[in-house]
Amino acid sequence: MTQTMRSRHHDIADDIKRQITTGRIKPGERPPSEVGLAGQYRVSTPTLRNALAVLQGEGLIEKIHGKGNFVRHRLRKIMYVGGWGTLDPWTAAEAALHVTDRATAIEAHGHLAALLRVPNGSPLTEFLSISYQGESPHSLARIYVPRDLDPTEAEAAGASPSYVRTEESFAVLSPLSAEVRETVSARRPTPDEASTLRINPTTAVLAITRVAADAAGRVVEAALLVFPGDRVDAVFTTHHVTDARQTQG
Incomplete structure (x- = not known):
């Protein structure tokens, strides 16, 4: 039966x-x-x-x-460029993506406080970014920035923001970022992610946790990115530094 x-x-x-x-x-x-x-x-x-x-x-x-x-309209694959936190502009443009943003003032607790290396209760700004191809959601990101580094807060105070949001970045880009650490895993979506992306809860997603720090070691951004597995290729490039003594030898 x-x-x-x-x-x-x-x-x-x-x-x-x-x-x-x-x-x-x-x-x-x-x-x-x-x-x-x-x-x-x-x-x-x-x-x-x-x-x-x-x-x-x-x-x-x-x-x-x-x-x-x-x-569903057929959704195109895009390329995520590891280390920079960007969507490759060629594939992103090909897919005709647009991004919606919502900023919310929150406090850091638990896992989020640990990622940003700040005490529980520290003020943050959360950017909820959802990319769309046409009317269909393509991928999502939750980006967390210490409140004093939030570009909108800096503008309101009359200062020049160090961080710039771009539609392709899914990131808060800063010339001060000296280190970017990314953790990549394949898993099932949470119920909230499945609902937001309109995917089956059994569909595999590519989850990327990216933490960016400045030269002094302060974490300036933590981002949780989620891409349905059939909509993205992630590319990471490693640059090997050659010892000068080996070169001379």
Whole structure:
């Protein structure tokens, strides 16, 4: 019985996929409701939802909270350039990405305080950045900066901000940054990440934690970046320093 139910929802997923790939259901269009599809295929709603979950996992369908399921526009891959915290401008432009930002005043606690090497309760500014391709979310970042280094705070005080935000960067770039440390892992998204990116909770994401420090060792930025695995390639370049004595020898 279990095997029959499993094969049935895969058959339904294959049929809907065929309608999408042949153009019968076009990108941006909404398929019939879950109840309507369940009736059409003569299956229970849970079986139908399992079929849609297969399509969500393959990136063909996205579920928008409060609106329903939609056929996803094909999302292009971009390149993340490690060490600089930037999206490669060529691939980012190719994908026609735009970034929305929301700044919030918060306090550092727990893991965040440890990343920034500040006491619990220290004032920070959190930038929530979400990149979009068209109307579909592509990737997200949470960027944390000590309040006294927040560029908007500096401008309000009449000072010249040292840090500059750019749409391609997903970063607060500063000429004072002397060291950038990045930790990369592949994992499943948190429920909040899956909801924000409109992806299946079982889809693998590339998670990058980037910590930037100045020449004195002060952490000037901590960033938590999340990219669905099928939408990004990460490139890291290592520069080897040759000992002068070896060169002379």
